[in-house]
Each structure stands twice: as C-alpha cells, then as structure tokens.
Amino acid sequence: MxxxxxxxxxxxxxxxxxxxxxxxxxxxNLLPQLREVDGVEDANLVAVTDVPQGSKALGGFSLGxxxxxxxxxxxxxVFEFLGRLxxxxxxxxxxxxxxxxxxxxxxxEDLAFITQEVQTFLNNAxxxxxxxxxxSDNG
Numbered sequence: 418m419x420x421x422x423x424x425x426x427x428x429x430x431x432x433x434x435x436x437x438x439x440x441x442x443x444x445x446n447l448l449p450q451l452r453e454v455d456g457v458e459d460a461n462l463v464a465v466t467d468v469p470q471g472s473k474a475l476g477g478f479s480l481g482x483x484x485x486x487x488x489x490x491x492x493x494x495v496f497e498f499l500g501r502l503x504x505x506x507x508x509x510x511x512x513x514x515x516x517x518x519x520x521x522x523x524x525x526e527d528l529a530f531i532t533q534e535v536q537t538f539l540n541n542a543x544x545x546x547x548x549x550x551x552x553s554d555n556g
Contacts, residue, residue, distance in 0.1 A: 423458060423486050423487060423488060423489065423513075424486070424487045424488075424489045424492065424511060424512065424513040424539065425484060425485070425486055425487070425511070425512045425513070426484065426485050426487055426495065426509060426510070426511050426512075427463060427482065427483070427484040427509070427510040427511075427512075428482065428483055428484070428485075428499070428502075428507055428508070428509050429479070429481055429482040429507060429508045429509075429510075430443065430444065430481040430482070430502070430505055430506075430507050431481065431505075431506045431507060431508060433481070433505055433506075437480055440480060440481045441478070441480060441481065443481070444462065444481055444482070444483050445462075447483065447502075448460050448461070448462070448483055450498070451483070451485055451495075451498060454494050454495055454497075454498045455491050455494040456487050456488045456490070456491025456492060456493075456494050456495055457485050457486070457487055457495060458485075458486045458487065458488060459485065459486040460483060460484070460485040460486070461483065461484060461485075462478040462479070462482070462483055462484075463478060463479040463482040463483060463484050464477060464478060464479070465477050465478060465479060489513060489539055489543070492535065492536070492539065493532075496528065496531075496532045496535070499522075499528060500525065500528055502522075502528075503522065503523075503524060503525045503527075503528050505523070506521070506522070506523040507521070507522055507523075508520070508521050509521070509522065509531060509535075511535055511538065511539075513538075513539055513542050513543070514539075514542040514543055514545065514546035515542075515546065516538070516542040516545070518534065518535060518538040520534060520535075
C-alpha cells in the first residue's frame with residue numbers, strides 16, 4: 418500500500434530476446450537483489466489484478482514486471498540498481514503523493530535523464546502534498 422511517506426516504482430522489462438519463461442526468471446532473479454538495496458521497503462512481482470490492460474501475464478503475475486515500495490529519501494540507490502538494467506529496455510512508473518510519472522529507458526543516458534525527472538517529480542509532488550496538508554490543517 419502506498420502511503421504519503423513512500424513511493425511505489427513499477428518496472429516492466431521490454432524488448433528482451435527472451436521467451437516468456439526466461440523473462441519471468443530474469444525478473445525473479447532481480448527481485449532478491451532489489452530487496453537488498455537501501456531504501457527498498459518491499460519488492461514483489463506485479464499480480465495480474467494490478468496489470469495494465471493489454472499486458473501479458475504468466476502464472477498470475479504480469480510478465481516481466483515487478484514493483485518496489487521505496488523510501489523517497491533513499492531513491493538514489495534504487496536508480497543506481499536500475500543502472501544494471503541499462504542494457505535492456507524497460508518502462509518505469511512512479512507513484513507518489515497521489516501523482517504518477519512514467520518513463521522509458523534503453524540506455525544509461527535515458528536512465529540518467531529519468532533519474533533527474535523522477536527527482537524533480539518527487540520534489541514537486543511532495544511540495545504540492547505539503548501545501549494540501551497545510552491548507553487542510555488551516556481549513
């Protein structure tokens with residue numbers, strides 16, 4: 418569950434030259450590594466009930482997709498971990514403070530750009546949330 422104090426990141430590996438089972442095995446291999454990264458509170462496969470329309474599923478989970486719940490103050494180590502994926506194409510969705518950001522990376526340059534964009538998104542979203550909280554406290 419996403420709260421005001423954490424960020425959910427969903428990563429979908431795409432355009433890999435792997436069959437469906439190999440792709441899912443790749444994701445299952447990455448999950449324990451991701452769980453060890455500073456700031457990651459939880460990391461799991463994405464259940465079919467959470468899958469965007471049109472996505473493939475395998476064994477009750479979205480194919481090639483995983484999500485992590487992250488402390489927003491420790492987001493940098495997570496993006497450093499994602500740097501290992503920079504030889505692959507992946508989509509990233511970030512949900513925080515009731516707002517969403519989406520991006521796609523297929524190189525270290527793309528990832529560096531998305532990292533900056535996510536930092537800006539998180540700062541702006543947090544500021545808007547803080548303003549809403551302050552307004553509701555004063556109202």
